[in-house]
Amino acid sequence: MGARLLEAMNIGVMVYLGWHYNMQAWGIICTYLFLGNLRLSTREKWMIKSGLVVLVGMHALLWIxxxxxxxxxxxxxxxxxxxxxxxxxxVFPFFIAGGLGFYRLSIRTGIRIPLNALVPWLAVYVWYYGVLNYHDIVGISIVVQLAHALQYLVVTTRVEANVGEKKHGRNGLVFTVAVYIVLLSLGYVVFELPGIIGMQTELTTVYTSGLTMLVISINLHHFFVDGAIWKISNPDVRKDLFSHLEAR
Structure with a gap:
């Protein structure tokens, strides 16, 4: 029963992870379009976004x-x-539709699409091309996860720097980096604890299973909360994300 539950949770978290990856890319696309004074029509929105939704399904399929x-x-x-x-x-028809969506937006507005808006859209297709063609699913997943994290830092680091600057003066970015290093160090200790203290084999197995469940739960929580708070439609998010531009 425990093994089935763990595997079901793994499937659930991986499906949710696909949503997390692709909707993050969508959020960054919208952010840079917003900064470029570009507003999508409903048709243009779904020409671009539909491909990302399809990639969510492909993410689950390829992982399973x-x-x-x-x-x-x-x-x-x-x-x-x-x-x-x-x-x-x-996937290919949706990729073409997305490209046409950007083209339609550019023609309608007379404004060139910012490269920063195109890169996250193209990146997710490149990620899944790698997953599809690289047979070591664990290895390519690490590459994709790192790419996703770097993409994610575009938003979170900017917000933390802006908010930190208000609270800690000009050292907002330094404060953010310091917190990151502390959390990274704590994570290392948690994951490497059995080896650090010389934990017995049976206890290590129990600890590892519990840690796996904890990581899955944290990820599910992270995906949900992330989708709830990082919305450019939220005035508070826009204020924190773009406050450095207002100061210029």
């Missing part, structure tokens, strides 16, 4: 088809493997 963690739900894995060869044919 190739993940070494799929031990219990073999029928689902087999079904996903059978669909995998058709992924490029499913």
């Amino acid at each position: 088809a190739a993940s070494p963690m799929m031990l219990t739900y073999k029928a689902i894995e087999v079904a996903c493997v059978s669909i995998t060869p058709f992924v490029p044919f499913i």
Whole structure:
């Protein structure tokens, strides 16, 4: 029962992770379009965004088809493997539609699309191309996760620097980096604790299982909270994100 629950939670968190990746990219696209004084029409919005929604499904499909963690739900894995060869044919029309959406926006407004808005859109397609073609799913997942984290820092670091500057003067960015280093160090200790203290094998197994459940729970919480608070439609988010521009 415990193994099935853990595997089901893994599937759930990976599906949610796909949503997290792609909607983050969408948020950054909207941010840079906003900064470029570009406003999407409903049609243009869905021409671009629909491809990202499709990639959420492809994320789940590719992970389930190739993940070494799929031990219990073999029928689902087999079904996903059978669909995998058709992924490029499913995704490509939406990729073209997204490009046409940007083109339509540029023609309608007479404004060139900022490169910073195009890069996150193109990046997610590159990520999943790598996942589809690179057979070490764990290895490529690490690359994608790092790319996602770097992309994410565009927003969070800017907000923390702006907010930190108000609270701590000109050292807002320094404060943010210091907090990051402390949290990174604590994370290392938590994950490496069995080796650090010489934990016994049986206790290590229990500790690792508990830690896995904790990490999955934290990720689910992170994805949900992230989707709730980082909305450019929220005036408070816009204020914190763009306050450095107002100061110029």
